[in-house]
Each structure stands twice: as C-alpha cells, then as structure tokens.
Amino acid sequence: MxxxxxxxxxxxxxxxxxxxxxxxxxxxxxxxxxxxxxxxxxxxxxxxxxxxxxxxxxxxxxxxxxxxxxxxxxxxxxxxxxxxxxxxxxxxxxxxxTVPAIKPAAISSRSRVIGVLGTEATVRQPYVDRLAAEHGADCLVLRHGSAALVALAEAKLRGEPLDPEIARTALRGLVEQPGGDRMDRVVLACTHFPLVQDELEAAAREVGAAPLLFLHGGxxxxxxxxxxxxxxxxxxxxxxxxxxxxxxxxxxxxxxxxxxxxxxxxxxxx
Structure with a gap:
C-alpha cells in the first residue's frame, strides 16, 4: 500500500x-x-x-x-x-x-475522415501510424503539426492577447488536404490543444469546415x-x-x- x-x-x-x-x-x-x-x-x-x-x-x-x-x-x-x-x-x-485519441475518433466518425492535430514531432511518429492502422483502417486519417498552436495555449494561460489566425491556420492545415472538407472528428494530439479548444471551435466555423467534434484523452x-x-x-x-x-x-x-x-x-x- x-x-x-x-x-x-x-x-x-x-x-x-x-x-x-x-x-x-x-x-x-x-x-x-x-x-x-x-x-x-x-x-x-x-x-x-x-x-x-x-x-x-x-x-x-x-x-x-x-x-x-x-x-x-x-x-x-x-x-x-x-x-x-x-x-x-x-x-x-x-x-x-498520453497517446492520440484515434480509436474513439474512428469509432464515432460518420464521414470516416479524421484529423490528427498535434506537434510536428507527434504527427510523424510510427506510433501514430500504428494507431491509425489498428483503429482507423477504414478511415482517411489526415495529420497536421502546429508549433504555433502550442505557443498560443501557453500565451492564453498567461492572460495575453491571442491571435485568432493561429487557430485558423492550424485547422486549414487539415481542412485543405484532399478529403478534408468531409472531416468530422479532430483528435487533439497535443495536450496543449484542449486549452485552446474554444479558439479552435471558433476557427472551424471561420475556415468553412464541416461540423467538427474535437477529442482528447484526458x-x-x-x-x-x-x-x-x-x-x-x-x-x-x-x-x-x-x-x-x-x-x-x-x-x-x-x-x-x-x-x-x-x-x-x-x-x-x-
């Protein structure tokens, strides 16, 4: 004990x-x-x-x-x-x-197009390849890395003014890939990103994304x-x-x- x-x-x-x-x-x-x-x-x-x-x-x-x-x-x-x-x-x-919540995203996705939004280092990992193959084999899994979104989350917790273009740019990195217009789930594959989920939800409406559900593993x-x-x-x-x-x-x-x-x-x- x-x-x-x-x-x-x-x-x-x-x-x-x-x-x-x-x-x-x-x-x-x-x-x-x-x-x-x-x-x-x-x-x-x-x-x-x-x-x-x-x-x-x-x-x-x-x-x-x-x-x-x-x-x-x-x-x-x-x-x-x-x-x-x-x-x-x-x-x-x-x-x-803490690993990307690809499994619950794949289970719940109706369009079978999932976005994985993380850091550059995370989205290129073979670990993410394995998660996508095991749990999202019938899905199109799009990936995008954003260092600026990490800095945005840190700035938000310090109470600093935020640039909404950072969240818009991060989501465009997914939406503008082939098939991105059908994406209905976004895995927040960096623990900083749930801290700016409100900003990401606002950005999703502004970049013309389909209705999105954001998921993480907390x-x-x-x-x-x-x-x-x-x-x-x-x-x-x-x-x-x-x-x-x-x-x-x-x-x-x-x-x-x-x-x-x-x-x-x-x-x-x-």
Missing part, C-alpha cells in the same frame, strides 16, 4: 499537461499532485526523436527521486509517442502515457490513474500541489493564477 500523501506526478514540456490534470482531479479530488514542466527543454514538438529519448527518462528519474510519486503521467503526446517505453524501463512505478487517463492506484488510499486532506519547472523564466510568474486555480500554489525549481 502506498503512503496516502504520495503524489501523482504529471510531466510535460510546458503547461499543456494541465488539460490532463483537470479531469484527473475531477475524478480524484483528494489526489496529491506534483506537476512538472520542462521549461528548459520547451517545446518538445520541434525536437528530434534522439533529443526526446535522451532527455525525458533522465528528467523523470530525477523527479521520481525527489518527489517519490506513486504514479507518473507523461502528460505530453510527443514525449509519450517517442519515449514511453524508455521511461517505463527506467522507473519502478506505474507510468501512464478522461481516459483519469480512469487509468484510478485503476492503477487500486486500493491505495488518498489522503483526507492532500497537501497543496507543487508546480516544478526546470528553468525559472520570467513568464512563469504570469502563470501563477492558472496554476493556483488548478491546486498548484507552490512553485519550485528542479
């Missing part, structure tokens, strides 16, 4: 993993949390596979050593599709990955954490959550209100 105050560790390159943390806390409100953002390595979506494979397991090893979590969640599609196996081999606790990951935790107790009153950054940049302080709103009042440097 795990100590009640042992936290669940959520890891991402930036604040995108907060979209995974929110449904987990909704299902498990007494869950202690450490949220780690690799600001020194941000953004992952433009990094090479070799860089991600070398960096992510080493960082998670340091985090696990310091915070002794019961479960680690890689709340990042890029890191999960590239380094999940390496992380699981390196750690002696359960590790949950609820499924919450259920997976609950399953892996099993009978281990949660504390009656969890300690305040901790947000850990690998580098203290000036733009971290503007994130404080959004971190506090998600139960992360304490900020630390790894």
């Amino acid at each position: 795990t100590e009640p105050q042992a936290p669940v560790l959520f890891f991402d390159s930036g604040v995108g993993g907060l979209s995974i943390l929110e449904p987990a806390l909704k299902l498990l409100p007494r869950m202690p949390v450490v949220y780690a953002a690799d600001r020194a390595g941000f953004p992952y979506g433009t990094k090479s596979e070799a860089e991600i494979t070398a960096r992510v397991p080493a960082l998670l090893g340091r985090l696990v050593e310091r915070y002794r979590p019961r479960i680690a969640v890689i709340a990042c599609n890029t890191a999960s599709t590239i380094a999940l196996g390496s992380v699981r081999a390196a750690l002696d606790i359960p590790v949950v990955g 609820d499924g990951i919450a259920r997976r954490i609950d399953y892996l935790n099993g009978p281990s107790p949660w504390p009656e009153k969890p300690a305040p959550g901790i947000a850990v950054f690998t580098r203290m940049d000036p733009d971290i302080e503007p994130l404080r209100p959004e971190l506090e709103r998600r139960g992360l009042p304490q900020i630390e440097l790894l």
Whole structure:
C-alpha cells in the first residue's frame, strides 16, 4: 500500500499537461499532485526523436527521486509517442502515457475522415501510424503539426492577447488536404490543444469546415490513474500541489493564477 500523501506526478514540456490534470482531479479530488514542466527543454514538438529519448527518462528519474510519486503521467503526446517505453524501463512505478485519441475518433466518425492535430514531432511518429492502422483502417486519417498552436495555449494561460489566425491556420492545415472538407472528428494530439479548444471551435466555423467534434484523452487517463492506484488510499486532506519547472523564466510568474486555480500554489525549481 502506498503512503496516502504520495503524489501523482504529471510531466510535460510546458503547461499543456494541465488539460490532463483537470479531469484527473475531477475524478480524484483528494489526489496529491506534483506537476512538472520542462521549461528548459520547451517545446518538445520541434525536437528530434534522439533529443526526446535522451532527455525525458533522465528528467523523470530525477523527479521520481525527489518527489517519490506513486504514479507518473507523461502528460505530453510527443514525449509519450517517442519515449514511453524508455521511461517505463527506467522507473519502478506505474507510468501512464498520453497517446492520440484515434480509436474513439474512428469509432464515432460518420464521414470516416479524421484529423490528427498535434506537434510536428507527434504527427510523424510510427506510433501514430500504428494507431491509425489498428483503429482507423477504414478511415482517411489526415495529420497536421502546429508549433504555433502550442505557443498560443501557453500565451492564453498567461492572460495575453491571442491571435485568432493561429487557430485558423492550424485547422486549414487539415481542412485543405484532399478529403478534408468531409472531416468530422479532430483528435487533439497535443495536450496543449484542449486549452485552446474554444479558439479552435471558433476557427472551424471561420475556415468553412464541416461540423467538427474535437477529442482528447484526458478522461481516459483519469480512469487509468484510478485503476492503477487500486486500493491505495488518498489522503483526507492532500497537501497543496507543487508546480516544478526546470528553468525559472520570467513568464512563469504570469502563470501563477492558472496554476493556483488548478491546486498548484507552490512553485519550485528542479
């Protein structure tokens, strides 16, 4: 049995993993949390596979050593599709990955045209090829990578003015591909993107897309954490959550209100 105050560790390159943390806390409100953002390595979506494979397991090893979590969640599609196996081999606790929600998109799509909107690194991964082949073999699976949409999500959480053209450009990258006019499901294959889902929904109407349903894996990951935790107790009153950054940049302080709103009042440097 795990100590009640042992936290669940959520890891991402930036604040995108907060979209995974929110449904987990909704299902498990007494869950202690450490949220780690690799600001020194941000953004992952433009990094090479070799860089991600070398960096992510080493960082998670340091985090696990310091915070002794019961479960680690890689709340990042890029890191999960590239380094999940390496992380699981390196750690002696359960590790949950975040992978594109292609299966539920394929199950629910009526037009049999699905968009996968992620980072450049995620959409080119063989892991995504396998998901598409296993779960969407009868679908046309379109892909587009957008680094600018990641930056938009970070800016939104800092309370900065947003350029709506960024969301429009990202969706045009799918809609303007052959068959894109029939697309009815879009998989948000970067954990940053649910944070700007409102902006994407507005953009979909403006670029002439068919009615779209956006999907991501947050609820499924919450259920997976609950399953892996099993009978281990949660504390009656969890300690305040901790947000850990690998580098203290000036733009971290503007994130404080959004971190506090998600139960992360304490900020630390790894």
